[in-house]
Amino acid sequence: MSYTALAMLAVALAIVLDRWVAGTRVTSTRDWWSAYAIIVFFQLLTNGWLTGRRIVQYNPETIVGNDRVVRLGEGRILYAPLEDLLFGFALVLTSVVAWVWLGRRSREPEPQRTSAEERDST
Amino acid sequence: MTWTHWAYVAMLAFCLTGTLPLVPAFGLSVLRQPRRLLLTIGLAGTPFLLWDLYATHAGQWWFDEDQTLPPRVAGLPLEEIGFFVVIPIVSVLTFEAVAVARRRGLQGGGR
Numbered sequence: 001m002s003y004t005a006l007a008m009l010a011v012a013l014a015i016v017l018d019r020w021v022a023g024t025r026v027t028s029t030r031d032w033w034s035a036y037a038i039i040v041f042f043q044l045l046t047n048g049w050l051t052g053r054r055i056v057q058y059n060p061e062t063i064v065g066n067d068r069v070v071r072l073g074e075g076r077i078l079y080a081p082l083e084d085l086l087f088g089f090a091l092v093l094t095s096v097v098a099w100v101w102l103g104r105r106s107r108e109p110e111p112q113r114t115s116a117e118e119r120d121s122t
Numbered sequence: 123m124t125w126t127h128w129a130y131v132a133m134l135a136f137c138l139t140g141t142l143p144l145v146p147a148f149g150l151s152v153l154r155q156p157r158r159l160l161l162t163i164g165l166a167g168t169p170f171l172l173w174d175l176y177a178t179h180a181g182q183w184w185f186d187e188d189q190t191l192p193p194r195v196a197g198l199p200l201e202e203i204g205f206f207v208v209i210p211i212v213s214v215l216t217f218e219a220v221a222v223a224r225r226r227g228l229q230g231g232g233r
Contacts, residue, residue: 003182006173026217035220039213042140046133055130055189062182087170088209095166095210096217102158102165 003062007086014090014097022101032096036089043088044078052079129189130201134208141212144219152218162214167206174202 001009018027026032050056051069060066063083065075075082145153152159177183178197190199 003177006177010170010173031217031221031224034224035213035217038220039216042137046137049133050130053129053186053189055133055186056183057186058183059181062177091166091170091206091209092213094170095162095213098162098165098210099158099214099217102161106158 003058003081003083004064007083007090010090011086014093018093018097022097024097024100024104026096026100027093032093035096036092039092040085040088043085044080047080047084047088048078051076051081051084123192124188126189127191130185130199131191134201134204137208137212141215141219144215148219148222150215150218150222152214159211159214163207163210166210171203171206174198174206178202 015027018024051058052071054069057069058065058067058081063075063081065081068074068076069079070076071078077085144150175196175198178185185199185202190201193200195203
C-alpha cells in the first residue's frame with residue numbers, strides 16, 4: 001500500500017479507536033482540538049526541518065507529491081508530504097487516547113486526578 | 123562525524139525542551155505516573171514503529187546517513203525510534219497542559 005493509503009487508513013483507525021474501541025471520545029472535546037492545533041503548528045516546523053533538510057526523503061511513487069521538495073504545492077506543505085500530516089494526526093491522537101484510556105481504567109495510585117478525567121463528561 | 127550528524131537529534135531535543143517546561147508551568151502530574159506514561163508510549167508508539175519499519179524496508183522513505191547518528195536498529199536510525207518515544211510524550215504533555223489551562227480559564231465550566 002502507498003504511504004497515502006496507509007496514512008488515510010491510520011487516521012480512520014485512530015478515530016475508530018477513540019470513539020468506539022477505547023470509548024475515550026477525546027475527539028468530542030475542545031481540549032483535544034485545542035491541543036492538536038498547537039501540536040500541528042509545531043509539527044509543521046519540526047517536520048519542515050526533517051524534510052526541508054532532506055533528513056528524511058520519500059519515494060515519489062508512494063506519495064501524492066513527487067521528488068521536488070518545495071515549500072508549498074506539489075502535494076507538500078512546508079517541504080513535508082501532506083501524508084505526514086495524516087501520520088502525525090493518527091500518532092498524536094492514538095497517544096492521547098492511550099493516555100486517557102489508561103487513566104480511566106487504572107487503579108494504581110495517582111498523585112491527583114488527571115485533568116483529562118475531571119473534564120470527562122462526553 | 124560532523125555537527126550535521128546531530129540534525130535529527132536536534133529536532134527531538136527541540137520537541138522536549140519545548141514541552142517539558144509545561145510540567146512545572148502547569149503543575150502537571152504526567153511524569154509522576156511513569157507506568158501510565160510508559161504504557162502510553164508502548165501502546166501508541168509500537169504500531170507506528172512497525173509501520174515505520176515496513177515503510178523503510180519497502181523503500182517508501184529513507185534517512186540521510188550524513189544527518190543521523192551512525193547506529194542503526196533494524197535499519198532505522200536510533201533517532202527514528204526515539205521519535206516514537208518523544209512524540210507520545212509531547213502529545214500527552216500538550217494535551218494535559220491545555221486541559222489545565224482551559225480549566226483555569228473556564229473555572230470548571232464547559233468543556
